[in-house]
Amino acid sequence: MAEDIIQMCPLHFEDDGTLFFEEDQGLEADSFKKSEKGKAAQIFRNQENHVLIVRPEDNADAMAAFEPMTDEEMQNEPGISLNIHIYQDTNLRGLPVAFSTKWNGETYIMQIVKDGSNMRVAFRPRDVPEFIPGEKSDMLFFKTPFSKGDRQFYRFESSLEQGYFLAFERNERNRVTQLVIKRMDGIDETTKLHTSPLPRKKI
Template identity: 35%
Template sequence: MQGEAKTQPASSYTLTANKPDVFLVQEEDGVLYFHELQVDSWKTYNNQFLKVLIENSLNDTLLVYPESEENCAVFRSLQARHEDDCSIKLHEYRDTSPREGISVAFTVQKGRKSYLMNCTSDRTLEFQEGNAPSYIPGDRSEYIFYQKFFSEGDSAFSFESSLLAGYFLASKEENGLKKLALKKSQDQVDDNLRIQIK
């Protein structure tokens, strides 16, 4: 009948499964429409990783000591690298939000144990026993770092913490050792933030 508003059943609800994906379901004219909701998160990229050597601007190689009392990583000579069983893996993640740089996480294989590098709220680094998670919810994570080219035309990188904006992985002198640490970036170029991946 003309002028009469046509009413149609409509409903919406959220479905969740064992997977982290969330869908919005809308019913219209008896048809269900599924829409994936974009929630902030990271997922591993094809579950791939690269075994890498990490060097500072002086070409010292990073070695990790997760079982020591200090639970630290130290840049040492290449000779010391050959005497250690430390293996570092770089894991690439895909982000639901556009970011500047590639989202990555680091794990360390020491003997039969695997350790995951993370930054803490008090701006320190530590290594916890465990593997790289396949899914990380949220838009900040203690595990995720943004890999960016250090400068234009340079093959080295910088790695910014996603948890602590403006803080980068850096080589820092401490008690006669060159340790891997977090450092606040300043406006000027700081070679301590220059990290080479090989």
């Protein structure tokens, strides 16, 4: 006797807590498909309200660091505007998202780079894919509330390595607060991140 086929419908919660269903349009098992939903021109912040700035010219992997900035300073600073790309997932583990930014007309994607047992965050030139096969990706993160009921701060877990999250960390040698990927054991305030719209220009 053949097993019954159950039609699965991808869903996620919006930032305001709304449950959102998406139609399955050719989504294959163990894969990710880019949704039409997404957020453009977002500012990435840590809990200290410092702004993430990506500077691809700094090195091959593109230095990404958090810095205090005023709304006026952000108006003319390239590398602070991030696009958030939402993906549909055949396994409900959180909201799959990818981050990209523009620099000199080229798209840079946030990726996790593994070097043996070491992992780091890099921004590299790459187009945003419409479809990602498999259960893992170096450019996808599962977005979940930092704490139950929290609608401002979130955690972003790497889909590449379970238990590893985007975080901010002070690099005393360079005297900058860098965007890093780290293993989280229990509650870790450095993984407490949020996004906000780009400030409007004053007329």
